[in-house]
Amino acid sequence: MDNTTCIVDIARYFIAFCADESCGLCAPCRLGTVQLEEILNRITGGKGTLEDLDKLESLGEVVQQTSLCGLGQTAPNPVMSTLRHFRDEYLAHVVDKTCPAGVCTALLPVEVTVGKEK
Ligand code: SF4
Numbered sequence: 148m149d150n151t152t153c154i155v156d157i158a159r160y161f162i163a164f165c166a167d168e169s170c171g172l173c174a175p176c177r178l179g180t181v182q183l184e185e186i187l188n189r190i191t192g193g194k195g196t197l198e199d200l201d202k203l204e205s206l207g208e209v210v211q212q213t214s215l216c217g218l219g220q221t222a223p224n225p226v227m228s229t230l231r232h233f234r235d236e237y238l239a240h241v242v243d244k245t246c247p248a249g250v251c252t253a254l255l256p257v258e259v260t261v262g263k264e265k
Pocket of ligand 1: 168169170171172174176177214215216218219220
């Protein structure tokens with residue numbers, strides 16, 4: 148990973164994997180991973196808010212503390228650690244509506260050229 152990697156998109160990728168792998172036995176993992184994925188989809192889709200960052204943290208903690216096995220207990224780790232260490236990238240997505248790595252297509256600048264066509 149380098150500066151062309153979007154850390155929010157990476158977190159979304161890992162939580163999507165865990166949501167797919169959840170066996171569904173317990174609700175915190177079955178529902179919580181899907182909700183975390185939905186929030187991250189909203190953020191990478193340009194519709195995230197500051198409130199979503201708080202929801203990621205509080206929901207992530209609930210999933211970690213109440214899931215029955217290691218999958219659910221560790222599933223939120225990429226979300227929680229990227230929020231802790233790369234919060235500025237999350238803020239760029241939800242406040243500035245930009246993706247610093249240029250990965251999230253919904254947040255890429257749109258250039259309109261007005262002029263004569265040949
Ligand atoms: S935490 Fe474990 S037991 Fe619970 S739904 Fe996830 S994979 Fe299944």
